[in-house]
Amino acid sequence: MTTPSPARRPRVALFVTCLVDLMRPTIGFAAVKLLEDAGCEVVVPPSQTCCGQPAFNSGDRKDAVALAKRVIAEFEGFDFLVAPSGSCAGMIATHYPELFADDDPWKARALALAAKSRELISFLVDDLGVTSTGARFDGTVTYHDSCSGLRELGIQAQPRKLLAAVEGLTLTEMKDPDVCCGFGGTFAVKYPDLSGAIVTKKCVAIEESGATTILAGDLGCLMNMAGRMTRTGSKVEARHVAEVLANMADGPAIGAAKTGE
Amino acid sequence: MNARDSILSKIRRSRLSSPDDSARRATVTERLRSHPAGIVPARGAVEGEARIALFVEKAEAVFASVARVASSAEVPGAVAAYLRSKNLPQAIRRGEDPRLAALPFDTEPQLAVSVGPSDGHDLAGLSQALAGVAETGTVVLTSGRDNPTTLNFLPEHHLVVVSAEDLVGDYETVWAKVRSIWGAGSMPRALNMITGPSRSGDIEQTMLLGAHGPRSLHLIVVGG
């Protein structure tokens, strides 16, 4: 595997994201492993909570600003902020600067943090030049492009590039992998019938791809798709792409029962 | 305050950071005077036979049919041949365009040529284009006695004569020509850019030709 040889190992602060913290710590550990394997020094700032996107997208500017300031203060001292989510990374990298007026001293700090905030997989490929993670996964997978990562951060080729280097893995594209799964944060709860109709269509595309595993880079989308698939009795398993790339895909898939229980 | 002044003052209030808007006025005056071109697709930057070929390719791609003739003397024959191929009566209506008037229609004695605008009873109309645009296979027609606008829309079949020397690469060149004829800042009453025959996709997105305008558009390219 390739490792960059900078004068000094980049100090990376892992932004775990609230969903990964609560629902699927394996993704966080996979991120740490991938970053360390690629030559980074990884720090997990201890008082992090959430990037504030739910407040921001609900129109609650005041809480969004308060949470953004917390993240900025806690993460601005590192070389990079890296999150295993295009959605949270997109919030920090593209929307934080919008929260502050030009004459607000926080504006410059928000811009500075935005400039060094990354989504995990694109960071590995684009910044660190990783071409293979040395992983093995026996199975056929299909990859869903989560919207924020795709359209705010341009993440599309990077995960496919690393997946192509996974031994034993076959990637088969579904129809319209770049179309929304219907999650949309609070949208999924506010408009259940609409969200349900969109995720139903997405899951049909996943089934029709013939893959046995659906991968994506955002846990929100994965919980949405996995929840629909377990509801309909689908056999397709859902995992975060980092789990596969870090060789940590041996535990139960998202929404699957623990083995032995 | 009347509606005009009220609307304009509302706009102005939101636009002006200072009472002095001389810079804005100068910008507008200059843009209207100099009408700078934007991005012109490189596709149209071809000349001679390549330009004609591009025009024909693009026109045929939008379901126009194209005939090429060496000189205007052959146009009546091309018209008659088209009408025969569609099983149409040998009759066509045209405007007073001197180039159309000069065509040797006597070479096609069976072809009845009438002159004037259409009242909706003509099966075929004949027009002379101001220009043809290779970029998209578009023909440009202008209103007036020479080429009445009704001939562009009411007949079932529209035949348009385009001289090869009137073929241009892009729309921008058409505007230069319009300004040279009608003067800067002026236009004919109607200028029609026509790209293929009339069509509609309004029922189940099924594309159908001949919605309200002509069912077919036949272009006759002269010379080149």
Next chain:
Amino acid sequence: MKVTSPAFKENATAAIHDTQLQKALGNVETGFVAKRKKGAASLPEFEALRDSARDLKIHVLKHLDLYLEAYERKVIASGGHVHWAETAEDARRIVTDICRRLGAKTVTKGKSMITEEIALNDHLEAQGIRPVETDLGEYIIQLRGEHPSHIIAPAVHLTKEQVAGDFRRVHEHLAVDRDLSEPVTLLSEARAVLREQFLAADVGITGANFLVAETGTSIIVTNEGNGDLTQTLPKAHVVLASIEKIVPTLEDVDTLMRVLARSATGQEMSVYTTFSTGPRRADDPDGPGEYHVVLLDNGRSAMLGTEFEDMLRCIRCGACMNHCPVYQQIGGHAYGWVYPGPMGAVLTPTLVGIEQTGHLPNASTFCGRCESVCPMRIPLPRMMRAWRAREWEKALNPGTQRFGLGLWAFLARRPGLYRLAARIGRWGLATLSGGRGRVARLPLGDGWTKHRDMPAPEGGTFMDRWKAGERP
């Protein structure tokens, strides 16, 4: 037009279960999306043209008052009349006054969303003037007493069988054995019926895609040719256009033409792009005797200088709705007013008020596909978010949502409490799942579990496990 946006959720659910509608909507997805992709790929300069189209309209909006004045001078110089309308009511009055003065009984109409916005047809009918929609799709929905469900494909919500049924009902001259089974036979029937109307009309009303300040020209872009017959044959041509349709010069029209059709239908150029300047001239053998332009504001000037100014760049191509996963599920009528889809979710609240239309900017996943295909690069999600912020400020959103988000934000600012809450939440979910890996019904979260399970948490929180020294 009655605003049914407050019932958006119910409308959407009904649309999802409407099998005819779902069949028709399948055509949007396979048709428009693929066509736009092909159209964009047809020109190497397409992305650069989108940039310059955006910049052009930004320039226009900065100088809107001056370009409107220049345009007006040119229209008058070419023998036309300009009427200014601050409100929908003003515009309706201006149009009916023209029709009455000319003794008009029948008015033909080219496709125009702005006449939907001001509900012109209802008003004309109330005055005893018969409006005839001549765009095929508009004609069909007029027969049905409906409104457009799409800004460029008004009847896209219908199947050919539904159209055939309407023609049989309304076209009483039709023989019972007349075949109407295919779109082509339906089109022939509509063409024949409408041809008579074109020739009989007293006034023709069209919208405008662009107004050119340099020359005083109005432009319509169509495929059928109905707009041209509408404006060429009657005694008077009335153009209804909103104030932001202005572009400076003919060259600027080129820039917009090059992105419009490619974004809308994937065509490189629409069939008919028609430039109209004034009424019939001294030696013209055809054309309208009078030419009127009604410039409508109807709330647009109030958008200038606000976070919604960018919306005035819109050239009404429909790409945003064609690519919207929500529109693709429910079509246009569920949005409850004239303008559907993402552009409607931003524009409708500005025109009829956020109080009635609060659902529209919320009914988006913020997937951003609309912005990614918008030829004018309008930041639609950003503006929907701006509406959500206004709703939040005015406390227009549901109390449960405000309480839930408020509680969560309160905790997220206090890491100690947050960790504790995360532990409790994780434990609660794990308990509910009973080891099955998922929860089929969430108390207080039935929105989520109505159509899908909630995956169970994996075990421990990351932050606790990391603190405890666990490493990969």
